[in-house]
Amino acid sequence: MKRIYVNEEYCIGCRLCEVHCLVQHSQSKKIIKAYKEEAPALMPRLVFEEDGPLSFAMPCRHCVDAPCLDACITGAMHRDHESEAVLCDEDKCVGCWMCVMACPYGAIQRSVIGHKAASKCDLCYGEEIPACVAHCPNEALTFEDRTPASEEAS
C-alpha cells in the first residue's frame, strides 16, 4: 500500500503539514475558518516534533501488524479493506486510550474537546495525495508504495 514516508533531513520545520492536515479535516476546509472557529476542537492528525534544527512530522505508519488494532476495545480502530489504511471510527471510539498506550510511534493523539476520541492520520481518505504530503514544500513527506509484495498484509 501507499504510505507517508518521512525524511527528517529535508524537513525545514515550516509546519505546513500540520496546518493543511487540520484544514483538510475541518468542516469548512477553509484555513481561517478552520483555525478561528473549529480549532481547538480540531487538531492536526500528525505529531510534529522539533528540537533545534532537527524537525519532522510523524503521521501514523498504518503498520502491517498494527498494535493499536489489537489494543482497541471497541472495534473503532479498524483496517479499511480497500485502502489497507488503519482508520478510527471516531463515533464508535470511547476514548479509552488503549491505542495511545500501544502505539510505539506515539502517533495517536487524544481529542478531548467534545466527544473523546482517538485522533490519527487517515491518509486523507478519498484524496489522491494526503494534504500534508501535497503541501510539504521540500518533499520531507512523500507518499509512496515501498512495501515489498511479500510483506503486504494478505
Add this chain to the structure above:
Amino acid sequence: MRHVIIGNSAAAVGAIEAIRQHDTENGITVISDEPHHTYSRPLVCHLLGELVTEDQMAYRPADFYDRHQVETMLGVRATGLDTQARTVALAGGGSVAYDRLLIATGGKPFVPPTPGVDLEGVFTFTTWEDARDINRYIEDQEVGSAMVIGGGLIGMKAIKALTARSIPVTLVELADRILSISFDRTASKLSEGILRRAGTEIYTGTTAKEIVGKDGRVDHAILQDGSKIPCDLVIVAIGVRPNLDLILPEPEKKTGIRVNRGIIVDEHMRTSAADVYAAGDCVETHDLLLGASRPIAIWPHATRQGHVAGSNMADVEKTYQGGFPMNSVDVGGVPTISVGLTDPRENPEEYEIMEKYDRDALTYRRLVLHHNRMVGAICVGDIDRAGIYTGLIRERVDVRPFKEHLLSGSFGLISLPKEYRKHMVVGDGIVV
C-alpha cells in the same frame, strides 16, 4: 475440515479474522454461552454508566459472521470436551465435531466466600448480562449507595459506571493502597486523592468481612474492624481467573490439556492436546519481563494470541513471543496508563527509578529501568505518547544515549538515537 471456537470475544474474533485471511474454504463454528453478537466486554462499564447505548456494544459490524462465513451457536454452553473423539459437548445434549479447536473461554470473576455474597444485590461485573442485571437492580430498588470490593482495574471501572449514574460509592481494598498491582505507591495515593475528590469513599487495608441483608437484599457491609457501611448494592471486583470450567476437573487426565494457573500453550498457542489451541484470558503465556509463564488477562494480548492461534489453525505459521501487563484506565476522570513492571519488589536495588510528579497539575510519570533498559512506566494525568515507552520496553532499547530526555516535556521520537528513529520513521510498520 471444521474449525471450532469456544468463546466469542477478543481472542475468538482475532482467530476468526486470521483463519479467514488464509482459509476461505473450511467451516468455522463459534460456540458461546452468551447470546450476543461479539461485543466489547471492557465496554460493560460504559454501558452501565449510560455512556454508550446497547447498539454501541458490538465489537465488530453486524455482518461480521456472514462476511467471515462463520456459523454461530450463541447462547449455547459448551459443557465438555472429548479430545479423543474430537467433539465438544453442549448443554442440553448434542455435540459438535472439530478438526481444529480453539478454547477462548476467557476469564471468570473470583468471588470470595464472604458471608452474604449470595444476597440479592451482590454482583460481579464483567459481562453484558452483569451490566443489565445491575442496571435493573439499580432501577427497581432505587439504589442510593454502593460498595465496590476491590480497588483494581475492574473496581475502577465499576466506580466510573456508578459515579456516572450519580450513585455514591464506597471502595474497599484489602491491600494498603488501590491499584497496587499496576501502580507504585505514589501513583496509587495520587489516584486515591483523585477518586476521593470525585466523591468516592475509600478504605484500604480492609475488606468486607460480611455483607448483611434485609429481606434477602443487601443492606450494609461490615468491614474487618467492625465498622458498618450502609449500601444498597455491592460489586465484587477482586479479579478474574482463567475460566477452565470446560475442562475441569482433572483436565490433563480427561483431555490431555496441561493446565497450570491457566491453560499451558506453546508459542503457536497450541495446548498439549492434538489440534487444540487456546488463547486469551484462559491461558498463561510467557511474561517477557519476568521471564516466567503466567496469565496476563488483557485485551490486546487476547486479540494477538487469537490471531496467532487462528493463523496456525489455518496452517500458516505464526508465533506469539509473549507479552507484559499494560492497561489504560480512567481513574475518577483522569487518564492513566501503566505498562510492564512498575513497582519491582524483588531485588529492588537492581532497578533505577525516574520520576516526575507535578502536585499542582496532578500529573505523574514514573519510569523503571533495569540495566539501562526500560521495564516499566506509569503515566497519570499526562499520558500522551506513552506508547513510545511501551515500544522501548518491548524492544529492550538501551536508553543511555537519551535517558535525560525520557521525562522531558518534549520527549518524543526526536529524543531517540538517529539510527533507531530512522528505522522507525521510515519503516513500513512494525511487528509486535
